[in-house]
Amino acid sequence: MDSQRTGHILFIDAYDSFTNNVVGLLETTLGVQVTVIHHDTPLVVPKSLPLLVRNFDAVVIGPGPGHPSKPEDIGLISQLWKLGEQDLLPIFGVCLGFQSLALAHGGTIEKLPRPRHGIVTKVSHQQTDIFVGTGAFYATNYHSLRVRLPSNSSGGALVPLAWDHDDGFNGDILLAARHGTKPFWGVQFHPESECTTAAAARRMMENWWAQARTWSSLHRPSRHVDAEYIIRLLSGPSESASRDSTCQHLAQRKGNHTDRRASNLDWKRHEATGIEATRLHETLRDAGYAAILLDSQDHPRGRFSILGLVDSSTSPRLIYQVADRTLYYATRSSPAPKIKKQASIDQVWPLLQEALDRNMPEQDSLPDDVPFWGGWLGYISYEAGLETIHVDLDPSCAAAPNQDAADVNMVFVHRSIVIDHRSSTVVVQTLLPDDGRWMHDMAGIICYMQVTARTRQQQDNGNTDPVLEADLARSRIIRPTQAEYCAKVAACQDVLATGDSYELCLTDESKLLCPGTLDPWRLYKKLRRRNTAPFGAFIQLDAVNIKSMSPESSGVGAIGGVTILSSSPERFLHWDRTGHVEFRPIKGTVSKAPGVTREDAYAILQSSKEQAENLMIVDLIRHDLSGVVGAANCRVSQLMVVEEYETVYQLVSAIEGQIPAQQLLQGRRRQQRTTGIDVLRVSLPPGSMTGAPKKRSCEVLRNLERRPRGVYAGVLGYMDVGGGGDFSVVIRTAFRNHGGKEKDQLGQGMVWRVGAGGAVTIQSDVLAEFHEMETKAASVLGAMSV
Numbered sequence: 001m002d003s004q005r006t007g008h009i010l011f012i013d014a015y016d017s018f019t020n021n022v023v024g025l026l027e028t029t030l031g032v033q034v035t036v037i038h039h040d041t042p043l044v045v046p047k048s049l050p051l052l053v054r055n056f057d058a059v060v061i062g063p064g065p066g067h068p069s070k071p072e073d074i075g076l077i078s079q080l081w082k083l084g085e086q087d088l089l090p091i092f093g094v095c096l097g098f099q100s101l102a103l104a105h106g107g108t109i110e111k112l113p114r115p116r117h118g119i120v121t122k123v124s125h126q127q128t129d130i131f132v133g134t135g136a137f138y139a140t141n142y143h144s145l146r147v148r149l150p151s152n153s154s155g156g157a158l159v160p161l162a163w164d165h166d167d168g169f170n171g172d173i174l175l176a177a178r179h180g181t182k183p184f185w186g187v188q189f190h191p192e193s194e195c196t197t198a199a200a201a202r203r204m205m206e207n208w209w210a211q212a213r214t215w216s217s218l219h220r221p222s223r224h225v226d227a228e229y230i231i232r233l234l235s236g237p238s239e240s241a242s243r244d245s246t247c248q249h250l251a252q253r254k255g256n257h258t259d260r261r262a263s264n265l266d267w268k269r270h271e272a273t274g275i276e277a278t279r280l281h282e283t284l285r286d287a288g289y290a291a292i293l294l295d296s297q298d299h300p301r302g303r304f305s306i307l308g309l310v311d312s313s314t315s316p317r318l319i320y321q322v323a324d325r326t327l328y329y330a331t332r333s334s335p336a337p338k339i340k341k342q343a344s345i346d347q348v349w350p351l352l353q354e355a356l357d358r359n360m361p362e363q364d365s366l367p368d369d370v371p372f373w374g375g376w377l378g379y380i381s382y383e384a385g386l387e388t389i390h391v392d393l394d395p396s397c398a399a400a401p402n403q404d405a406a407d408v409n410m411v412f413v414h415r416s417i418v419i420d421h422r423s424s425t426v427v428v429q430t431l432l433p434d435d436g437r438w439m440h441d442m443a444g445i446i447c448y449m450q451v452t453a454r455t456r457q458q459q460d461n462g463n464t465d466p467v468l469e470a471d472l473a474r475s476r477i478i479r480p481t482q483a484e485y486c487a488k489v490a491a492c493q494d495v496l497a498t499g500d501s502y503e504l505c506l507t508d509e510s511k512l513l514c515p516g517t518l519d520p521w522r523l524y525k526k527l528r529r530r531n532t533a534p535f536g537a538f539i540q541l542d543a544v545n546i547k548s549m550s551p552e553s554s555g556v557g558a559i560g561g562v563t564i565l566s567s568s569p570e571r572f573l574h575w576d577r578t579g580h581v582e583f584r585p586i587k588g589t590v591s592k593a594p595g596v597t598r599e600d601a602y603a604i605l606q607s608s609k610e611q612a613e614n615l616m617i618v619d620l621i622r623h624d625l626s627g628v629v630g631a632a633n634c635r636v637s638q639l640m641v642v643e644e645y646e647t648v649y650q651l652v653s654a655i656e657g658q659i660p661a662q663q664l665l666q667g668r669r670r671q672q673r674t675t676g677i678d679v680l681r682v683s684l685p686p687g688s689m690t691g692a693p694k695k696r697s698c699e700v701l702r703n704l705e706r707r708p709r710g711v712y713a714g715v716l717g718y719m720d721v722g723g724g725g726d727f728s729v730v731i732r733t734a735f736r737n738h739g740g741k742e743k744d745q746l747g748q749g750m751v752w753r754v755g756a757g758g759a760v761t762i763q764s765d766v767l768a769e770f771h772e773m774e775t776k777a778a779s780v781l782g783a784m785s786v
């Protein structure tokens with residue numbers, strides 16, 4: 001299809017989180033092919049920019065963090081304006097690209113008195129040039145800097161085309177300009193944003209493209225695209241390295257895919273009368289079975305609860321640690337676990353996919369309404385996400401005391417029980433061959449629970465648990481101080497004012513120190529009662545010993561032991577077996593404080609501050625998703641709807657997409673196969689926990705927070721052998737890392753960690769951010785206090 005596209009645009013990405021949205025706008029509106037390179041792509045032939053651009057019809061420069069005068073923010077973009085007459089070609093700059101255009105042609109750049117991130121304003125223009133026929137329209141702005149042009153009499157090269165006349169605080173802001181004689185255009189606003197008037201943005205790009213083509217037909221000889229040449233030209237060391245590793249993985253994946261042997265799912269459906277998730281967990285435990293619980297917590301927005309049975313000596317386990325790049329993989333069939341040093345996060349995804357493929361049941365009759373038939377359960381930490389976007393760890397995170405913490409921690413579950421709360425049925429299922437005995441035992445357990453349901457319900461009536469309360473009474477909570485947190489919020493706002501970020505999700509950590517022990521299950525039950533949420537989870541995984549197994553492994557003995565008690569309201573990513581994908585980011589929080597009515601909360605969440613916060617993440621996730629499924633297969637299905645939870649009101653959006661049929665499992669060209677795991681791996685860490693643009697914001701946050709977030713701010717959930725998956729954002733969660741030892745590394749007894757935070761924007765009130773963080777922390781700490 002690409003070969004039929006009429007035009008080839010080079011897109012220069014300044015590490016923004018909206019790049020794929022601009023690319024999507026170009027592709028879907030103009031029908032062109034777009035090649036994306038980063039602004040710091042090393043070109044092997046010195047001074048090869050003219051040779052490179054000769055192969056394209058036009059260049060589009062994207063938005064990005066930073067300042068157009070800084071070489072590290074702008075890279076090769078500044079050289080574009082110096083192209084000689086014979087090499088000229090049409091160029092269109094968006095935001096940072098526009099600012100660079102202005103700076104190179106007599107304009108000046110200054111800080112806005114009040115930066116505008118996620119703010120939608122009216123574009124005032126004269127219906128000329130690229131604005132012919134667009135009509136009056138609105139557009140989203142993401143900028144801290146503004147362009148000033150010299151007055152016309154001083155002979156500035158640029159001609160203003162559009163303004164914002166409505167910003168009472170900043171005064172008039174130049175929104176678009178073109179060069180008087182050269183084929184250069186630029187816009188300060190973001191045509192690709194969800195809240196920019198779409199028809200006007202499309203018309204504007206069509207107008208530009210028509211002018212670009214006319215200019216080229218008059219001034220450029222017909223060009224010949226030599227794709228091989230372009231690749232060679234771009235093959236600096238870093239580009240070729242990443243391409244190689246991608247190819248290797250594709251090959252691995254392809255190879256193993258063909259090896260697949262048929263697998264079978266034995267399953268049986270029962271009535272769910274009397275089968276609550278927590279009680280089932282306890283009954284299984286009493287019968288000697290350990291289970292991970294993904295728990296809907298009886299929340300109206302949750303439908304399924306999943307219990308995955310874990311056998312610590314036989315269940316396959318995949319653990320990866322970012323700090324010392326250790327990969328541990330134990331399968332059922334191989335006698336000894338594989339331990340690899342100097343591994344990378346890229347090696348994790350094919351292993352996960354292969355195990356799912358190998359176990360995919362192929363019989364005709366399957367419980368299609370059950371989203372999980374077996375597969376991986378576990379989490380991917382925030383720091384694992386950082387590795388995917390090439391953000392190094394803070395030095396303090398690489399060292400103790402979290403040496404035993406795993407960043408990817410997955411266990412493969414062959415036996416599972418899924419409760420469908422809507423249809424009130426429960427399905428028992430096993431992927432193991434000849435597992436009839438276990439199926440029979442489970443039928444017995446279910447029958448026992450059905451029969452004894454009524455008496456138990458009376459006992460369970462939400463009473464306080466004296467054992468737990470006594471343990472909590474001996475424990476101590478350490479919280480971030482107001483002064484420190486507020487100083488960090490203010491530091492975030494300083495960064496936002498420079499243009500390095502549009503939004504920063506700042507977080508901090510509270511700790512519960514227990515001198516003795518604390519039964520995590522009892523605590524989990526209290527948490528789910530007090531902070532009921534649709535993405536509950538109780539996860540307990542044993543540490544694995546890597547020291548004795550691998551002569552290379554130094555220092556670290558046991559890794560991956562963890563207990564997680566989660567009651568998250570936020571779905572990160574769900575994908576189903578047909579390749580339908582959904583993200584549901586939350587951004588915008590109002591605490592249910594005394595005196596705050598539902599109406600108050602709705603009014604606050606309609607404010608420009610909250611809406612801007614949410615819009616930025618919506619645009620960021622559109623970028624993440626459309627990079628895999630294509631912009632044409634991606635849409636915002638819900639924009640900023642208020643949802644009510646136990647302690648907060650939240651503003652929630654939904655971004656949906658469809659993996660194109662030919663890219664899915666069933667496709668014949670398997671080397672081009674795309675699965676939900678591909679969407680997952682390009683979307684980490686979750687945008688609602690980073691801010692935008694993601695990479696730069698994560699670097700800023702790392703330098704301010706100076707601690708590993710760990711499981712908190714990562715994602716937790718399942719990957720199903722049938723091809724689906726579901727992950728929550730790990731918030732409103734307590735967790736504890738434990739190695740082989742009884743005591744935690746930080747001192748005596750147990751240390752439970754509870755992260756909390758919130759998005760800081762330029763409109764944030766510093767103290768209100770502290771209170772928002774406290775409210776979120778309190779949703780968990782409340783259950784940890786007597």
Ligand SMILES: C=C(O[C@@H]1C=C(C(=O)O)C=C[C@H]1O)C(=O)O
Pocket residue numbers: 505507570586587588589688689729731732755756757758759776
């Ligand atoms: C950072 C947290 O929450 C995140 C931040 C939110 C916000 O800024 O409004 C809302 C939900 C989460 O995406 C947290 O709960 O700790």
Ligand SMILES: NC(=O)CC[C@H](N)C(=O)O
Pocket residue numbers: 062063064065066067094095096097099142143144145146498499500
């Ligand atoms: N969205 C952008 O490209 C922002 C450009 C620049 N960093 C600014 O803040 O003004």
